[in-house]
Amino acid sequence: MVNGYRPASLQEALEIKNNMNTVVPYAGGTDLMVENRKGVSYLFLNGLEELKQIKEEEDYISIGAGVTFTQALGSDLIHPLMKEAVSRIAAPAIRNTGTFGGNIGNGSAKADSVLIFYVCGAKLRLASVQGERLVDINDFYIGRKKLDLRPEELITEILIPKKGLDNYYYKKVGGRNALAISRVAFAGLISIEEGRIKNMAAAFGAVSDTVLRFQDLEGMIIGKTLEEAKAVKERLLAAYEDRMVLTRGRVSAEYRKTVCMNLFKDFLEEKGI
Numbered sequence: 001m002v003n004g005y006r007p008a009s010l011q012e013a014l015e016i017k018n019n020m021n022t023v024v025p026y027a028g029g030t031d032l033m034v035e036n037r038k039g040v041s042y043l044f045l046n047g048l049e050e051l052k053q054i055k056e057e058e059d060y061i062s063i064g065a066g067v068t069f070t071q072a073l074g075s076d077l078i079h080p081l082m083k084e085a086v087s088r089i090a091a092p093a094i095r096n097t098g099t100f101g102g103n104i105g106n107g108s109a110k111a112d113s114v115l116i117f118y119v120c121g122a123k124l125r126l127a128s129v130q131g132e133r134l135v136d137i138n139d140f141y142i143g144r145k146k147l148d149l150r151p152e153e154l155i156t157e158i159l160i161p162k163k164g165l166d167n168y169y170y171k172k173v174g175g176r177n178a179l180a181i182s183r184v185a186f187a188g189l190i191s192i193e194e195g196r197i198k199n200m201a202a203a204f205g206a207v208s209d210t211v212l213r214f215q216d217l218e219g220m221i222i223g224k225t226l227e228e229a230k231a232v233k234e235r236l237l238a239a240y241e242d243r244m245v246l247t248r249g250r251v252s253a254e255y256r257k258t259v260c261m262n263l264f265k266d267f268l269e270e271k272g273i
């Protein structure tokens with residue numbers, strides 16, 4: 001038998017989490033079911049309408065932590081880049097129940113929506129009975145399965161910037177074309193204004209303890225024209241090669257690094273660098 005609490009509102013959920021830090025938030029259960037932890041008490045979030053909203057704000061699209069992948073695929077507010085990544089997650093049955101909050105809360109560097117949140121520079125809203133705080137996704141992941149999430153907190157919302165996402169590149173490399181967990185995943189964004197690179201972002205998923213994004217290295221070409229960026233390309237590639245310390249998974253670290261560098265180069269070339 002599964003033990004747990006079924007709050008009727010987010011406020012009630014936060015109160016339960018505050019009084020019993022050990023309860024485990026349960027959204028779609030697609031990761032938790034596989035873990036099959038014994039003797040735990042769950043906090044069922046799947047009935048909370050407050051967590052299921054997708055809203056347009058001035059600068060951001062807000063995705064509730066309880067929004068499922070299927071719901072996102074049917075929404076006009078979700079950017080095609082996120083839809084492309086989400087459409088590659090598992091099969092419809094998992095997409096129907098799996099949520100963004102669960103994808104983040106599971107703490108895996110293979111989580112397909114998390115890669116997109118990284119490259120976009122998304123922020124997470126974390127709530128407790130004491131109040132809320134906004135955390136940059138880059139700062140939220142501290143290490144393997146280590147999150148900047150206090151015992152009394154829940155993830156309630158993800159904020160994705162509305163601007164700067166249109167010129168994107170995305171590749172998921174799995175063991176097969178469909179129903180595959182990422183072996184390597186890459187997402188890149190570039191925006192060019194008045195002939196200069198206004199922003200460039202590159203994120204690598206499934207290759208280390210957390211998704212990798214090196215904002216200081218991105219800075220090597222931000223502000224440059226494409227010609228100027230080409231002139232520093234070899235230095236840029238060498239810096240990425242140097243920085244990427246990858247872990248072994250089902251495939252070797254060397255394989256992963258080669259694939260990462262090939263995808264990064266392909267992204268730069270496709271975008272004119």
Ligand SMILES: Cc1cc2nc3c(=O)[nH]c(=O)nc-3n(C[C@H](O)[C@H](O)[C@H](O)COP(=O)(O)OP(=O)(O)OC[C@H]3O[C@@H](n4cnc5c(N)ncnc54)[C@H](O)[C@@H]3O)c2cc1C
Pocket residue numbers: 024025026027028029030031032033034045065066088089090091094097098099100101102103104105106110111112113153154155156179180181182
């Ligand atoms: C067959 C199969 C295939 C899969 N394929 C993919 C794939 O291709 N790509 C991919 O990215 N994932 C994949 N997954 C993993 C999983 O489906 C996703 O990670 C999904 O997003 C988890 O969401 P959920 O709502 O089911 O999370 P749950 O299982 O309910 O929870 C996952 C974790 O997040 C925590 N959590 C949930 N909600 C919150 C919250 N609001 N605040 C704080 N913590 C929270 C839970 O406590 C738990 O630790 C697959 C899983 C299965 C079983």
